[in-house]
Amino acid sequence: MDPRAETSPASDRVPVASRAVKAGATLFRQSCVADAIYFVSMGSFKVFRTAEDGYEQVLCFVGAAELLGYDALCTHSHPTEALALEDSRVCVVPLHELFALGQATPAFDRMLHLAVSRQLTRHGEVTDVMAAVAAEVRLARFLLNLSARMQARGQSPRRLLLRMCRRDIASHLGVAHETVSRSFTALADLGYLQVRNREVEIHYLPALIEFARSTRGSSEDLMNQARCRASKADEVGTAGAMSRESEALVALKALSKEAGHGSFSGGKPAARMRASAGA
Amino acid sequence: MDPRAETSPASDRVPVASRAVKAGATLFRQSCVADAIYFVSMGSFKVFRTAEDGYEQVLCFVGAAELLGYDALCTHSHPTEALALEDSRVCVVPLHELFALGQATPAFDRMLHLAVSRQLTRHGEVTDVMAAVAAEVRLARFLLNLSARMQARGQSPRRLLLRMCRRDIASHLGVAHETVSRSFTALADLGYLQVRNREVEIHYLPALIEFARSTRGSSEDLMNQARCRASKADEVGTAGAMSRESEALVALKALSKEAGHGSFSGGKPAARMRASAGA
DNA sequence: CGGTGACTTGACCAGGTTCAATACCCGTGG
């Protein structure tokens, strides 16, 4: 199921090259001929597109165990650009070997399909994030996405180290970067998390999840409800940080279970939109 | 390259069932176990997700020659729901046969990968659409997407019959459905197109493309520039509708060429975002 | 004919973009 678990065996069996990419380096450029697809084995990338006027739209961030450059398969030219946000490492699968590899190694083919499927699922989540109404909700969903991916990777879902700058986040969320700053402080003021530059510590995860669930509603109502939850959390919190933490873990586990598997695909609040009136 | 061109041969060679889906019928439901993936051979679907509060987020619209339900592969449960917007027909590939089929029929495997890749590319375009600043630009990009897909399918890129209601478009674009209405009339007032209920006729395609290119800029400036282009178009237009039309075709052809292939992936304005300042 | 749903249009308010100024972090070089 988990591609990461399989990449190593696969790369043992077949001659795939591993390649290091330094922070800030470009893995492949927009509209260049594609000669390979990549599995991220370490680090993280931002995938974006640059318009003629120079503005760049960040499509997604990809981390370890994820696929990169697959969308170039159909055109043999990369519709996007991938840039390493930190020192990273990727497995390179040359295109001219791809199909042969799939035929020769069924396990590889299967793994590839699963990885792509997961990537497709992730894109649905990205849409969810961008579909949220309020800017704070978008940011909250984005952070929860990261958090869940961290957890799926066996790391702490509460301490996040953002590899990307505010501007990139802003582009990804579809808001101005000033708004990202404001939303960060808003979420911090609510007591959900603490921000120190690119370090984010989520304090009370269930409340953040509940907050991210919000669909529309003037952010005034939103913030009021949020404040209520926050004060409730405080009561518990003063009682003991320990109980608060365990509560978060329980909620998170429930969420994961709800999602159907260990990862987080679809487990996230499941998007919302302003346009479509319910029922 | 074109999956559609291959589905017939593939479905000849392998025992895939064809299934009719009536307008309004659901192909598969959210969070139900997935037992197959589908190729749309006729008609169109909307793919969406329903939140607990009943609001539905439209992720994308898929038409003939496209893939459906592939994202369920990794979880074996559909993260989304697909509903036929018109009487449609799909090829059904049962999951338990999928990998065997790919191994037995390399052409099928190859076709599948290409189709998925194209789907992934399309998701990038969707992001582009939602990333646009002004509502009218979003709508313009959406229409251009449709137009290009129509053309790739050999139909007229200037006459569109929208299969979905305003509300669905709104959800997909991330705006209120009232705004969709307003944007339609705005684009019509600019002389770019004509709207009669769900019939849309694009009058001057190059101008619409230029309009969709717009990144930020208060919609006031936008509309002014647009008006200039519109009046210029009128001059040409009064000179002769014929020359105007040919101009549109030339521009479109140039666009397709720029995109690298007959379809439209990445050929579209290539998104834009408010957040990231250029350079 | 009343009812329902899709679509359009108008008016108002608020959230977010924009512009501008400041603070911060960090590597470079005086």
Next chain:
DNA sequence: CCACGGGTATTGAACCTGGTCAAGTCACCG
């Protein structure tokens, strides 16, 4: 060591687009 500069982040203020609410039209249908 501190000054300097560039990139990054935060904060403030003002304008404006688009969301929301509300009314009204049109088409279809029981």
